[in-house]
Amino acid sequence: MRLLALDTSNEAMSVAVLDNDKLLAQTTINRKRTHSEQLLPAIDDLVAASGLQPEDLDKIIVADGPGSYTGIRIAVTTGKTLAYTLNIALAGVSSLAVLAANITDTKAMIVPIMNARRNNVFTGVYQWNKGRLINVVTDRHVPLKLLLTELATLHQPVIFVGSDAAMFRAQIIETLGGLAQFAPSWLNLPQALRLGQLGKDLPPVSVYDFVPRYLRLTEAEHNWLEAHPGRGHDVYVEKV
Template sequence: MRILAIDTSNQTLTVAVCEEKKIIGQYTITVKRNHSLTLMPAITQLVKDVGLTPNGFDRIVVAQGPGSYTGLRIGVTTAKTLAYTLKKELVGISSLKALAANCVMVKGAIIPVFDARRNNVYTGAYEYVDGVLTTVIADRHIAMEEWLEHLKEFDSLYFVGEDVEKFRTQIKAVLPNAEICDISEWQIPNGTALAELGRLAEPEVDIHHFLPNYLKRVEAEENWLKDHTSEVENYVEKI
């Protein structure tokens, strides 16, 4: 099975081409760029460099979220368009799980973290069980203070992600024995790891209704709902 994997869920953009467990090629850029301008050229160049055509894939795998609202829309829209146009399978994978997948040598709970602003995070808990990355706590949007209290039940914790450093002091104050990843290549999304997760997952049945998993409404939408709650309730009653 040949797979094209795409992750634009955060600042890092990564695209990979894999066949079964073999890496054919990968493109990753970590500097801040406009993903809407760089994603398709990156895919086009990578596909050309590995000697394939756009139709040479069996499956498109995309990081579905959570993460940057704009980044997720770009990645998911591109993946959906390619899958529909080329009549290929589409698989969505948690962006947090994809990050946790980097930590293949870690024993215990792996805690991927994305900063969600105002001391909130997108996070979850994962663990390798018999070589398979397993969800221990489902992805969520949560206050970091509350999350750290929740994690006290674990004996072994490994925090990973570029944003973890922002919370280092807070983490160590509550969980002094927690380990914080210091391996730079594990801190960012890896297209190859994403492709492997996608290889093992079931494809989407309905591509048209496949959407990013934001976990939280955008701030503008939340503010609108605060001001229009009665209108929404009246509309629901009418329906």
């Protein structure tokens, strides 16, 4: 199965082409440029470098969030468009799982961290079990203090991963002390290879039903709900 994996959910963009678990080509760009300018040229280059045509692809796997609202939408929209045009399968994987998958050969809990502002984070808790990455605590948007308090009660080693973990390092160590470990810098960026491996065996999702995993309301939704009290979130979605 030939796979195209796309992650634009944060500042770094990663794209890969795989043949099942085998990496054919990958690029990860960690620069402050708009992913909308970089993504399609990267896809063209990597598919060609793999000796393939777009029609040779069997499945597209997208990191569907959480993360940057705009960034998530770029990969989701591109993935849906390509899947529809090429009439191939589409699947989504948590952007947090993609980061967690960088940490291997450990029994420790793996906690990917993304800054959600105001001392809140997007996070989940993952562990490896018999070669499979398991999401043991569901991905969520949560105050950092609450997350650390919960982790402290478990009295287990925790590996934090993600570029944003560094900004919370002092708070993490203050609460968890020696139980806290931090991934080396080269493992803090998403790798589309991992995304492809995680999504390879997932069941396909209809392009009509595939939506981003924001984990919190967008600013537009929040403003709409404030202006329409009592109307509910579903009414907003239907209207949009």
